[in-house]
Amino acid sequence: MAASFTLTSVRLADRSGLWDLTVTDGYVQAITVAGAYLSPHPQVDGRHRLLVPGFVDIHVHLDKAFQLTSLERAHGSAGSLEQAIESTALLRQSLDLAVIEHNADRALRMMVAGGTVAARVHVEITGASDPAAVGMHLGLAERHPEIVLELTAFAQHGTTSDATIVRRMEQAMSAGCRVVAGCPYADPEPLRHLDQVIDLARSWDAPIDLHLDLSDRPEDLLIEEVAPRIERAGLQGRAAVGHMTTLTALAPERVRELAAVIRGAGIAVVAMPTTDLFLSGRAQDVAPTRGVTRIQELVDAGVSVALASNNHENAFTPVAMPSLTHAGWLASLTNYMSTSARQLALLDAITTVPRSLLTGPVPGIALGDVVGGALFDVESPVDLIRSAARPTDLVSAAHGVTSATTTRAENAHVG
Numbered sequence: 001m002a003a004s005f006t007l008t009s010v011r012l013a014d015r016s017g018l019w020d021l022t023v024t025d026g027y028v029q030a031i032t033v034a035g036a037y038l039s040p041h042p043q044v045d046g047r048h049r050l051l052v053p054g055f056v057d058i059h060v061h062l063d064k065a066f067q068l069t070s071l072e073r074a075h076g077s078a079g080s081l082e083q084a085i086e087s088t089a090l091l092r093q094s095l096d097l098a099v100i101e102h103n104a105d106r107a108l109r110m111m112v113a114g115g116t117v118a119a120r121v122h123v124e125i126t127g128a129s130d131p132a133a134v135g136m137h138l139g140l141a142e143r144h145p146e147i148v149l150e151l152t153a154f155a156q157h158g159t160t161s162d163a164t165i166v167r168r169m170e171q172a173m174s175a176g177c178r179v180v181a182g183c184p185y186a187d188p189e190p191l192r193h194l195d196q197v198i199d200l201a202r203s204w205d206a207p208i209d210l211h212l213d214l215s216d217r218p219e220d221l222l223i224e225e226v227a228p229r230i231e232r233a234g235l236q237g238r239a240a241v242g243h244m245t246t247l248t249a250l251a252p253e254r255v256r257e258l259a260a261v262i263r264g265a266g267i268a269v270v271a272m273p274t275t276d277l278f279l280s281g282r283a284q285d286v287a288p289t290r291g292v293t294r295i296q297e298l299v300d301a302g303v304s305v306a307l308a309s310n311n312h313e314n315a316f317t318p319v320a321m322p323s324l325t326h327a328g329w330l331a332s333l334t335n336y337m338s339t340s341a342r343q344l345a346l347l348d349a350i351t352t353v354p355r356s357l358l359t360g361p362v363p364g365i366a367l368g369d370v371v372g373g374a375l376f377d378v379e380s381p382v383d384l385i386r387s388a389a390r391p392t393d394l395v396s397a398a399h400g401v402t403s404a405t406t407t408r409a410e411n412a413h414v415g
């Protein structure tokens with residue numbers, strides 16, 4: 001049953017003064033000057049904190065979360081991208097779905113506590129993956145109504161070397177996945193893989209999401225193969241590419257050229273600063289590349305850029321991300337983004353941009369939204385990025401206004 005309440009005396013990013021937010025049956029019904037309207041609902045004092053719409057994590061793997069301890073036990077290595085893929089695949093053989101679900105649930109609680117209200121979740125489809133994995137993710141979504149999950153059918157190891165993968169992806173799409181996701185660099189035939197996943201997206205009339213160009217080597221670049229295919233398939237505006245760290249290995253004029261291609265094809269770029277930093281520069285002994293894609297240049301060229309958490313404590317990323325504000329904080333450092341305007345673009349990258357990429361409605365704090373937001377003890381919106389702020393309270397249709405600290409504490413007891 002959805003909550004009805006009035007959250008009083010909050011500050012909002014797009015207007016000055018103090019405001020009351022009235023929520024009826026889970027929907028934002030009114031936003032009024034503080035004290036101007038007496039609603040019949042129970043009141044919760046916002047204590048002059050900043051209320052923002054919840055964050056959207058547009059790229060996350062719940063089925064690989066919190067694996068570091070198991071990896072260490074299995075002597076798995078956490079080094080290059082190739083080693084990460086290999087050790088995770090090996091570990092997968094010994095983990096049953098209940099353990100994966102337990103860790104996924106822990107990750108989801110952490111994301112909720114950090115103010116995330118929606119996420120695009122990659123469900124790994126391989127020859128060895130359990131067909132019940134889609135159902136597991138759907139079950140998680142049902143148990144956590146405070147966060148919307150959009151599932152992808154994700155071919156982690158490609159599609160061309162195992163004829164059953166495309167069929168398994170089709171099954172995943174009919175079981176509830178909404179997006180087709182590919183990984184050309186992990187496939188022995190990247191271009192054939194691209195064609196297969198794009199065909200699949202077209203036949204399901206679904207958005208496409210690619211792990212792409214996660215390399216420091218310019219010769220690995222595939223975006224120029226991807227863009228024309230996206231245009232031919234009519235998938236402009238429904239395509240996202242994650243990582244794109246190879247752009248850091250290119251000269252500025254080449255980056256500008258490619259940014260125009262990316263924008264022209266209506267492709268959004270998703271940077272994942274923790275993973276991208278951890279996996280880049282592995283082959284260089286001196287002054288290793290610290291590769292997070294060229295966010296400033298892409299934003300300046302009009303490309304939609306989002307930031308995402310991707311992984312939490314596994315072979316690809318040895319740390320967790322308590323709130324998406326940390327992705328903005330890190331991107332501000334790695335990408336030399338220090339002005340308010342630049343840092344607010346990083347806030348857009350965890351709010352408005354990824355919100356526009358999801359297929360379904362996302363909870364928010366605008367009139368008519370299913371309510372989904374977070375309260376912060378910060379002076380202004382840019383401080384969310386500058387201080388990697390964590391919310392003090394969460395606002396949801398399912399639970400009303402709840403303490404983020406309590407949610408975090410509950411999380412700590414899981415696992």
Ligand SMILES: [Zn+2]
Pocket residue numbers: 059061122211242310
């Ligand atoms: Zn990923």
